[in-house]
Amino acid sequence: MSDLPQSDNQAMNRAEPVIEIDNLGVHFALDEGALKAVDGVSFAIEERQMFGLIGESGCGKTVTAQSLMRLVPKPGRIVQGQINYHREQGGLIDLANVDPAGAEIRDIRGNEIAMIFQEPMSSLSPIHSIGNQLMEAVLLHVANSKREAYKIALEMLDLVGIPNPAQRMEEYPHHFSGGMRQRVMIAMALSCRPRLLIADEPTTALDVTVQAQILDLIAQAQTQFHMAVLYITHDLGIIAEICDEVAVMYLGRIVERGSVRDIFHNPLHPYTRRLLAATPRIGQHAERLQVIDGTVPIPIGLPHACGFCSRCPEMIAGTCDTALPALVELEENHFVRCFLHDERKEEAV
C-alpha cells in the first residue's frame, strides 16, 4: 500500500483529517491459527465528514471500529499499522501504539471519540438510573461538580428529543423503548462533545420509522457539534442517504473506497456491484435478485490473494488466486482493489 498516503494527502487538502488509519491489521489468535479480522485497512476521516463503512457480517467493520477505541476483545490484537488521531488541542497520537488501559486512551475514549452500538440495552447498566449513567460519563470528562453534570445530562436528554427529561433521569433502561434507549446512548456519546462519533449499526435493531428518527438525530448532531462520524452498517440504503464517503469491506480488507456517488453510480469492484444488485429496491420489479454464490470464507490461513476470488464470476484464474491486488486510485478519490482494473499487486509482508 505504498502508493496510498500520497493520494490520500491530495484528497485531504479540502479539510483537516481527524483520524488517519494506515495499514491497520488486527488478528485473533485462535487454536486454529491467526484469524485476520482486519488485514491492512487504510482510510482517513475528515472533520465534519460522514464516513460510511459497509460490509456483511464478519467482514471486519466492527473490529476496525473497536480498534479506534482500543476496545478489541481478547484474543484480538493490533499487529500492524497506525491509527493517527489529531487531538483536539493539536498534536498527533498513534492510538495503535498506546496502552489500551492507559491514561492517554482513557482521556480520548468516550470524550474525544465516542461510540454508539447496535443494541443499546446491552450497553446500558440495568441497575443504574439513566441519569446516573449519563452523569457518570459527564463527570469523568467535562463536569467539575455533580450539579454541573446533572445540568449537562438534562440538556443532552432534551437535545436528543426525550420528553420530560427530568423525570426520565430517575428511570431505568427497562422503562425505555428501543428507540428511546438509543437516544439515551446518543445523549451519552454527545455529552462530552466528541470530535469523532463511531456509530456501529445503531439502527439495526430498530423499526424503520424509529430508524428515520435516529438517523435524523445523528445528522442534526453532526451539524450542530461539527463532528466527524464513522457510520458502520450493512444497509446500503442508509449509506446512500447519509454518508459522504464510503469504504466497502470484504474479508478484512477495503475492496473499494470513494464518494457515495462513485460507489453507487460507478461501482468498480465485482463485490460492490453484486452487493448493490442483491439489494432489493422498491419499484425495481425484478423477478429474481442477483445473488453472490457461495459464502464468505473464514479468514484463517488463507492464501495471499484476492479475498473475493472464490465467489467472483469474473475471477481470472492464475492471477486473482495467486496475488493480492493493491488498492489503487483509479479515478480521483476512487480506490479499487481488483486486477480487472489495475494489475498492481500488493506484496505480502
Place this chain on the structure above:
Amino acid sequence: MTAAPVLKVEGLKKYFPVEKGFLRRVVGQVKAVDDVSLTIGAGETLGLVGESGSGKTTIGRCILRALDPTAGSIQFQIDDELTVDMASISKRELRELRRYANMIFQDPYYSLDPRWTILDIVGEPLRLSKLADGAELEDRVASLMDVVGLEAKHLRRYPHAFSGGQRQRIGVARALATNPRLIIADEPVSALDVSTQAQILNLLNDLQSEFGLSYLFIAHDLSVVEHISDRVAVMYVGKLVEVAPKDQLFFFPKHPYTEALLSAVPTPDPDVAKKRIILPGEIANPADPPSGCYFHPRCQYAQDRCREEEPALREIVPGQWASCHFAEELELVGAPQ
C-alpha cells in the same frame, strides 16, 4: 384471485389479559390483534408489514393455532372439497391438519435444535404426520435437501456445521416436508446478510411457482416485502390500516401511516432526494390505545374527527382498502419510482 382463497381470516381477535397482584386479577386487555380480516389466494404472497409489537407475528401464530384466537374465523381450504375453520377445530383435528400449513422462523440459529441431525429436523413433521418412516423418510428428506439447494450427503450433520443461509434453507426444507398449501414465513430473511437474503428470497420464489404455495410473508423490511409480495397488508397497533396490491400500496398509498413507513425506507441511491416523514412520539400502547383512530396522535393530517371516531377499513379504489377518514381527499406520496 377469482378462485376461492386458500385462507380467509375474518374478524380475528387475540387479546392477552393483563394481570395484577397476588390473585392475578385481570385489570385490562392487550389487544394484540383486533378485528383483522384478510385473504390469501392460491399461489399468492400476502406481505404483512408493521412495526415491532403491531401484532404481525400473533396473526401468524393464530392462523397455525399455535395461539388460540379470542374471536374470529380462519377458513383454511385444505383441498377442493374440504375447508376447515382453524379457529374452532379440536386439538385432535388440528394434529391431522397441521401438515397443510407450516411456518418458517426468523432466526436460523435458534429455531433448529443443535442436538438433532438435519435428517431428524427435516423428517420430524413427516414422522408426526405419519407420512413417511424409515428408508422412505430418508429418501424424502434427501430429495427435500435437493429442492432447497443443499447436498443430500450432509443429512447426518448437525446444524452448527451450516452457515446462516444454509440453516434457513434447512428451515425451508422442514416447512416444505409435508407438502403444505400455506407457509407462514415470519421474518425469514431479517437475520441474514444481503447476499444470503437474495438467495433465500429467490428460493422462496422458485418453490412458490413449483408447488403453487401460498405465503403469508411477515417482515418489517419494506424493500423485501415489495420484492416478494403480490399484495401487502399494513398493521398498526393490532389493526390493519391498509391492504392493497403491492404497486398500489407502494406508489399510491391511501393511509398516512403507510406514507410515513414508505418515506422512512432508506433508498440505495444517493441522488434520490426524498422527504423523510419523521413521526412524532412512539407507537401506541395496545393495552391503552388512543381514542378514535389509533394513529391520530402521530398523524400530520389528523383532524377533530380522527380523535373521536374510529375509521373503518373500507375499499377506497378497487382492491385497495384503507382505514382513514380522509383517504379520498389526502394526496399521499408513495415510494420514489
